[in-house]
Amino acid sequence: MGIRKIVEIGDETLRKHCKPQEKFDHRLHVLLKDMADTMYKAEGVGLAAPQVGILRRVAVVDITEDHSGLLELVNPEILERDGSQTGREGCLSLPGRQGVVTRPMKVKVRYQDRKGDLYEFETEGFEARAICHELDHLDGTLYIDVMDRELTEEEIKGHIPEDDAQ
Numbered sequence: 001m002g003i004r005k006i007v008e009i010g011d012e013t014l015r016k017h018c019k020p021q022e023k024f025d026h027r028l029h030v031l032l033k034d035m036a037d038t039m040y041k042a043e044g045v046g047l048a049a050p051q052v053g054i055l056r057r058v059a060v061v062d063i064t065e066d067h068s069g070l071l072e073l074v075n076p077e078i079l080e081r082d083g084s085q086t087g088r089e090g091c092l093s094l095p096g097r098q099g100v101v102t103r104p105m106k107v108k109v110r111y112q113d114r115k116g117d118l119y120e121f122e123t124e125g126f127e128a129r130a131i132c133h134e135l136d137h138l139d140g141t142l143y144i145d146v147m148d149r150e151l152t153e154e155e156i157k158g159h160i161p162e163d164d165a166q
C-alpha cells in the first residue's frame with residue numbers, strides 16, 4: 001500500500017490547473033492505486049491527484065462503504081448536467097470543515113480508464129456530487145469557492161435543514 005500525504009488548504013498545489021494525463025503507463029497505475037489506498041485510509045469518498053501533489057487530470061471516487069464502487073477517472077469531463085441537489089460536503093484537504101453545496105442531481109461523464117480506453121456513463125445523487133467535487137479540484141476549485149454556506153461545528157455534528165432537501 002502506498003499511502004500518500006494529502007495536501008491541505010493553504011498549499012498552492014490545490015489552486016493549480018491540472019494538465020491532461022497522456023501516458024497510460026505503470027507510473028499512472030501506481031498513482032491510481034496509491035490514490036485509492038490514501039482515500040480509503042482517510043475514509044474519504046473521493047480524491048483528486050492535486051491533493052497528493054500531482055498536477056494531472058486524475059481522480060478516484062468510491063461512495064460505497066465496502067469499497068466495491070471504485071471509479072478511476074483519467075481526463076474526466078462532465079458532458080451533461082441535469083437537475084440540482086443541495087447538501088453537505090467536506091474535503092480531505094479541509095479537515096474538520098463542511099459546507100452546504102448545490103450540485104447537479106445527474107451528470108453524464110466521459111473519462112479514460114487506466115489503459116486509456118474511453119468510456120461514458122451517467123450517475124446521480126451522491127456519486128454525481130462526489131464526481132463534481134473531484135473534477136473541480138482538477139481546475140483548482142474547492143467546494144468553499146462554490147458553497148452556499150459553511151457549517152458551524154455544531155451543525156457538522158448534527159442535523160441541518162438542507163439534509164432534508166434534494
Ligand code: NI
Binds near residue numbers: 091133137
Ligand atoms: Ni476535495
